[in-house]
Amino acid sequence: MRGLCRQKIRVPRRCFVLAQDAMTSLAPAVQRIPLKLRISLFFLTAVAKKEPKKGDVHWMNSYTIGVDFGGGAAKATLLREDGTVVTTSQREYPTYYPENGWAEHDPDGHYDALCYCIRTLFEKSGVAPDAVSALAISAGSQQAVYLDENDRPVRRAIYWSDNRGAAYAQDLWQNHRDLVYSQCFNVAAPSRTLTHMMWIRDHEPENYKRIKKILFMKDYIRYRLTGDFVTDFIDAMGSLMMDVPNRRWSEELCAFAGLSPSILPKIINPEDIIGPLTPQAIADTGLSPRTKVVTGSTDTVLEVYANGAISQGDATIKLATAGRICVITDRHLDDPMLINYLHLVPGLWYPGAGTKSCASSFRWYRDTLSAGEMMQAEKDGRDAYDLMDEMAAAIPPGSDDLYFHPYLQGENTPYYDSDLRASFIGARLFHTKAHFTRAVLEGVGYSMKDSLDRVVSTGATVKQANILGGGAKSPLWRQIIADMLGVELVMTKNSDSSLGAAMLAGVGIGMFSSYESSVKTCVKHDPTVHVVPNPETAGIYAEKFKIYREIHDAMAPVYKKISRP
Numbered sequence: 417m418r419g420l421c422r423q424k425i426r427v428p429r430r431c432f433v434l435a436q437d438a439m440t441s442l443a444p445a446v447q448r449i450p451l452k453l454r455i456s457l458f459f460l461t462a463v464a465k466k467e468p469k470k471g472d473v474h475w476m477n478s479y480t481i482g483v484d485f486g487g488g489a490a491k492a493t494l495l496r497e498d499g500t501v502v503t504t505s506q507r508e509y510p511t512y513y514p515e516n517g518w519a520e521h522d523p524d525g526h527y528d529a530l531c532y533c534i535r536t537l538f539e540k541s542g543v544a545p546d547a548v549s550a551l552a553i554s555a556g557s558q559q560a561v562y563l564d565e566n567d568r569p570v571r572r573a574i575y576w577s578d579n580r581g582a583a584y585a586q587d588l589w590q591n592h593r594d595l596v597y598s599q600c601f602n603v604a605a606p607s608r609t610l611t612h613m614m615w616i617r618d619h620e621p622e623n624y625k626r627i628k629k630i631l632f633m634k635d636y637i638r639y640r641l642t643g644d645f646v647t648d649f650i651d652a653m654g655s656l657m658m659d660v661p662n663r664r665w666s667e668e669l670c671a672f673a674g675l676s677p678s679i680l681p682k683i684i685n686p687e688d689i690i691g692p693l694t695p696q697a698i699a700d701t702g703l704s705p706r707t708k709v710v711t712g713s714t715d716t717v718l719e720v721y722a723n724g725a726i727s728q729g730d731a732t733i734k735l736a737t738a739g740r741i742c743v744i745t746d747r748h749l750d751d752p753m754l755i756n757y758l759h760l761v762p763g764l765w766y767p768g769a770g771t772k773s774c775a776s777s778f779r780w781y782r783d784t785l786s787a788g789e790m791m792q793a794e795k796d797g798r799d800a801y802d803l804m805d806e807m808a809a810a811i812p813p814g815s816d817d818l819y820f821h822p823y824l825q826g827e828n829t830p831y832y833d834s835d836l837r838a839s840f841i842g843a844r845l846f847h848t849k850a851h852f853t854r855a856v857l858e859g860v861g862y863s864m865k866d867s868l869d870r871v872v873s874t875g876a877t878v879k880q881a882n883i884l885g886g887g888a889k890s891p892l893w894r895q896i897i898a899d900m901l902g903v904e905l906v907m908t909k910n911s912d913s914s915l916g917a918a919m920l921a922g923v924g925i926g927m928f929s930s931y932e933s934s935v936k937t938c939v940k941h942d943p944t945v946h947v948v949p950n951p952e953t954a955g956i957y958a959e960k961f962k963i964y965r966e967i968h969d970a971m972a973p974v975y976k977k978i979s980r981p
Contacts, residue, residue: 479548480927482917483533484715485526485555485633487511487575487737492533493910494541494548495918497927499938501910502543505536512572517825517834519575523561523633527640527700534701545704550689550921551641552710554718554913555634557654560609562616563629563636570626573633574612577738577772577825581611582834588656588672593752599659599666601748601756603832608656613673629679634712641701642691642709647681650713653757658683660758686713686760687924710924716740717760718916723882723908724939726761726931731878733897733905735887738828739774739864741871741878742766749874753830760920761931767876769829769867773838774860775887777822778804781856786849805892808854813899813956818842818851819964820859821971827863830870833972835979841967857893861900861957862964868901880904883947884911894945899953900961907945 478497483490488511494502507529512520530553538545562570574580588596588604588611596604604611609632617624631639632655635647652658652665657680659666665677684690688711693703712718720742723732727744734740743749748756749767756767773780782790782800789807793800819841826834840855868878883905887893898905919934921927928934 478927479543480918480921480925481534481537481548481551482718482914482919482921483530483551483553483637484718484913484917485529485553485637486715486913487556487577490526490529490533491912491914492530492537493912493914493918494537494543495915495922495938497922497937499940501915503537503540504914505533505540507532507536511575515580517579519578520572521559521575521633522572523569523636526555526633527637530637531700534703538702545702546706548704548707549927550708550710550925551703552686552917552921552924553634553638553712554715554917555632555637557632557651557714557716558607558609558612559633560612560655561631561633561636562623562627563631564626565628567629567639569636570623571616571620573636576607578612579606579826579834580615581606581608584611584614592672595668596656597752599661599669600653600656601660602653602656603752604656605828605832606834607828609654610656610669610673613675617674627679629681630675631681634714635681638690638709638712641693641697643694644690645681646684646688646690646711648686648688648711648713649683650686650717650757650760652683654714684711686711686717687920689924708921708925710921712917712920713760714757715913716742717757717766718913718920719884719911720744720766720916721760721931721935722913722916722919722939723884723911724935724941725766725882726759726764726935728764729877731881731903733864733881733883733901733903734885735775735860735864735883735893735897736885737774737776739771739860739867740768741770741864741867741881742768743871743876743878745876749871749876751870751874753832753870754874755829767871769871771822771860771863771867772826772828773822773824774864775885777820777824777838777860778856778887780824781853785852801890804853805890807850808857809892811848811850811854813858813896813953814960815851815855815858816844816847817960817963818844818847818855819862819960819967820852820855821964821968822856822859822863823975829867831968831972833975835976836968836972837975837978839971841971857890857896858900858957858960859964860887861893861896862961864897865900865957865961866965868903878903880906882911883907883945894947895950895953898947898949900957902949902954904949905945905947907942909940909942911939 480495483492489508492505509525558576559573585604585606632651657669665680689708730744732742759766790800793803823836824838827836
């Protein structure tokens, strides 16, 4: 034993503290054993243990939970310290559409979803609450929750895809472009919180008067857990109210909505640990009082992180409800039509481009125009998307000159034009349902190329990227994207924002020593996915893309007439 105590074993400080806490709680007789020997015995016993059985408490408290709030559902991930995703849970919630072009979420409904997801993790895994060391939350940026004097929501949160702030965004950009861009490095868009606040001021004056505090969606849910009034600097950037160079709220920008920065949350780091869980939160979620809560961040940066994109030159391409291209750089990209955000990793950014309707275009096409395929797929016990992919694969690249523009909700990058409309152009008698199906996949691909070209024009380079999102499950769509963009595509496993949130929680409490070590431990690539562009097909798409752009340029003025008679 004496020799054992002399062994120079490097033990993480948090493990030493755990061991010391455990040993000092033992009976007085045991406490008379020298402290170093007691700690050595503790670690020998722990190492000798096998994986705990269902319901056992893990000796090292080595689990974290990440919860992400997407467009229609919350997803929670239970992550073990060795990088294993133990289990996941999900809970859907509605998106409300009070008017055409509007979209809202119920903040308290999101909190209920969080409670359900966390309890379900415990039920499915058998992991005890005491074994969960930390929790972090992720949600889409720009969604503000407006609180009254009793810290209750004044109204539902306006979702980022909502267009009611379009006129305010246009006014800000036309008349105050230099101020907005110099402080935010982003365009004034209808998705931004500032434009939502300006709309509420003018159209809901009674609600506006009741607003005493403003939080963002993930921060409100976390506020329900801890009572802390804070946000992280990445979520703050999405509001169009932050002076990014100085990491503070901008009095000049807030003034456009008549706001004082004092009603906005304190800006801290995503990995910071904040207050303990409240008794009510413990009762609601089943979490242990010992579980730490980490600030959290936005869905996109945590998804980028979960895909291992934490070094300069890394890139991600997302085919989800909306499309997103992110490149990791050491600076913002100086183009107001691009999206600029700071990264979790100090000194890095994840600028890029975002489209409004990506996989949602294919879902719309399925639900609206593919009833027969849905019925056939149900009869055959298959996924309708797989059947539609087979149809599209039988059509040559370019869909025999049938074009689809996926502007179902207007468009963000590279146009920021809410008046754009979706359309099929070039239909002839010989075109079949399969042609239209492939045209949708290609139209989304063209829109992603439109965005990537804008990114590359700033000097950024993208040769390889991680592809993610629901649309990335389609081998055909992956190949179309690779051919159009001229980018090699790879894929990771379990790469969504809830995993990124769980990893962030681990960094916050020291489970992982750095972002780099967390990626090395948790991010696992899928060896079966490596898509290389086909030079012949890429050449075809390069020519077709020129026509795609010509159609946009010709139709954009027409769409403005349709939208504003």
